[in-house]
Amino acid sequence: MEALNVILLLFMIVCAVAVALTKNLLAALITFMAQGLAMSVVWMLLEAPDLAITEAAVGAGVSSILMFAALKKIDAIREKGEADEETKA
Amino acid sequence: MKKQKPDFFSAFHAWLEYGGSSLDREMTESLENKPETGTVESKNKPKSKKKTPPQNNPRRAYADAWWYRLLALAVAAAMIWLLAEAVARMPQFGNADTLADSELTEFYVEHTKEETGAMNIVTGIILDYRGFDTLGESHVLFIAVCTVLLMLSIYGEKDEETRLKRNEMERHFEPGDDVILQSAARLLTPLIFVYGIYIILNGHLSPGGGFSGGAVLGAGLILYQNAFGYEKIERFFTYKTFKWVSVCSLLFYSLAKGYHFFTGANHMDSHISTGVPGNILSGGLLLPLNFVVGCVVACTMYALFTMFRKGEF
Numbered sequence: 001m002e003a004l005n006v007i008l009l010l011f012m013i014v015c016a017v018a019v020a021l022t023k024n025l026l027a028a029l030i031t032f033m034a035q036g037l038a039m040s041v042v043w044m045l046l047e048a049p050d051l052a053i054t055e056a057a058v059g060a061g062v063s064s065i066l067m068f069a070a071l072k073k074i075d076a077i078r079e080k081g082e083a084d085e086e087t088k089a
Numbered sequence: 090m091k092k093q094k095p096d097f098f099s100a101f102h103a104w105l106e107y108g109g110s111s112l113d114r115e116m117t118e119s120l121e122n123k124p125e126t127g128t129v130e131s132k133n134k135p136k137s138k139k140k141t142p143p144q145n146n147p148r149r150a151y152a153d154a155w156w157y158r159l160l161a162l163a164v165a166a167a168m169i170w171l172l173a174e175a176v177a178r179m180p181q182f183g184n185a186d187t188l189a190d191s192e193l194t195e196f197y198v199e200h201t202k203e204e205t206g207a208m209n210i211v212t213g214i215i216l217d218y219r220g221f222d223t224l225g226e227s228h229v230l231f232i233a234v235c236t237v238l239l240m241l242s243i244y245g246e247k248d249e250e251t252r253l254k255r256n257e258m259e260r261h262f263e264p265g266d267d268v269i270l271q272s273a274a275r276l277l278t279p280l281i282f283v284y285g286i287y288i289i290l291n292g293h294l295s296p297g298g299g300f301s302g303g304a305v306l307g308a309g310l311i312l313y314q315n316a317f318g319y320e321k322i323e324r325f326f327t328y329k330t331f332k333w334v335s336v337c338s339l340l341f342y343s344l345a346k347g348y349h350f351f352t353g354a355n356h357m358d359s360h361i362s363t364g365v366p367g368n369i370l371s372g373g374l375l376l377p378l379n380f381v382v383g384c385v386v387a388c389t390m391y392a393l394f395t396m397f398r399k400g401e402f
Contacts, residue, residue, distance in 0.1 A: 049296035050211045053288060057304035062390050065311055069397035 005045055012038050025076045029067055036060035206363030206372040207293040215298070216378050220346050226300075227342060227382055230389040231335055237396045267316070274316030281309035289383035293372040299382025306383065307390025314395065331388045338381035345374055 015035035022028040036059035043052035071077050197214060207213030215223050288302030314322045352359040364371030 050209075050298065050301065053297050053301040054304065057301055057308060061308045062304055062311070062394075065308070066393055066397060069394060073397060 001045065005042070008038050008042050008045075011035075012042070025071055029064060029071065032067075033060050033064045036064070202366050204363075205375065206366050207375055208366055209293055209295060209298070211296075212293045212298045212375060212379070213372075216293075216375050216382075220349070220378070223299075223378075223382065224342055224346055227339060227385050230385060231339060234335075234389050234392045234396070237393060241396050270316045274312050278309055278313050278316075281305060281312065285309060285383075285387070289379055290369070290376070292379040293375040294367065294369070299379040300386055302379075303383035303386025304390060306387035307394075310387065310391040311394045314391070326391070331392050334384050335388050338384045342378060342381050342385075345378065349374060 012035050015031050015038065018031045019028045019035070022031065036055060039059060040052045040055040043049075043055055068077075197210060197218070201207060201210045201213040201218075205213040205217040207217070285302045285305035288297035288305060289299055290302075292298035292302065310322070310326065349359055349361070351357075359373075361373040363373045366372070370376065
């Protein structure tokens with residue numbers, strides 16, 4: 001159990017740093033989701049199941065989906081062909 | 090990029106002027122790492138035309154200045170110090186004795202089950218002892234949706250034709266018939282809904298409660314909408330549904346909690362029995378309160394998503 005805890009916490013630190021350093025917004029968002037999921041497992045290990053459910057649903061689920069929608073709105077998610085065309089132009 | 094002498098006021102003006110579109114532009118810039126060629130217009134979506142910013146945007150020069158970076162570092166350091174200080178003063182983690190001398194904790198552990206009829210002490214605390222806080226939280230969510238409605242709404246569009254056109258456009262860009270997504274959604278949505286309802290209705294007995302269950306239900310609604318489109322979901326969930334469910338839920342919560350506080354504060358019997366702890370119909374007001382909080386949260390989550398997606402229901 002101890003080892004799992006340490007692995008999860010290290011994973012969360014790596015994810016948090018990666019979110020800040022990633023240039024690609026989509027990749028950063030998916031890393032953020034992974035961090036939220038690890039967080040919910042950590043809550044479970046800390047014997048806080050109420051928080052674990054909320055974290056999994058809100059932290060990893062709904063808030064990320066909202067950010068996906070926001071990225072779509074500001075055109076940060078584009079298909080590959082489209083992006084290439086724009087760099088050429 | 091040519092460095093310009095930073096000047097606070099010009100920077101502020103630039104920020105005001107391009108504030109709306111600057112996020113978009115800077116992201117595109119950082120992605121493509123090339124000098125500005127004006128706002129990148131996507132071919133299909135209509136966009137409000139903003140002025141093309143000048144080559145030497147004062148705001149960028151402002152962000153490059155040494156004192157700006159120093160200030161940012163100082164603020165970050167102060168924040169880190171503040172948080173570290175707070176953590177250092179917290180009771181030691183994992184030590185069973187640190188909380189033993191706290192009178193409040195002891196009171197909660199001893200009396201919650203008997204006074205509120207909740208097996209899940211957390212629910213007993215947040216919906217009974219701290220019921221007023223939860224009422225505030227539900228209203229915060231509702232206000233958040235109202236704000237998003239004000240800011241992103243396309244109902245504000247004066248021209249009816251423009252509004253309909255934009256609505257059509259947004260519907261056109263919704264995800265198409267994706268077989269994988271639809272098959273997965275067909276399988277998962279009922280399970281997600283049942284699980285969400287279980288979390289809400291069982292909130293006073295097992296881990297969970299209105300907020301988490303509502304979030305699960307909201308996520309299920311979003312999944313269903315993404316897989317099958319607006320037309321399918323509008324058969325049972327429209328703007329009207331959202332409006333009525335939210336308002337009725339918040340009203341019920343306020344009235345029930347107000348009654349409870351009124352009678353409790355005046356040492357009157359509220360005539361609401363707490364039942365036998367452990368039964369599904371127990372805990373007095375906890376079950377209905379969990380239910381209405383769940384409704385508000387589910388509606389809010391879905392409303393926020395659809396407002397972001399297309400600007401209206």
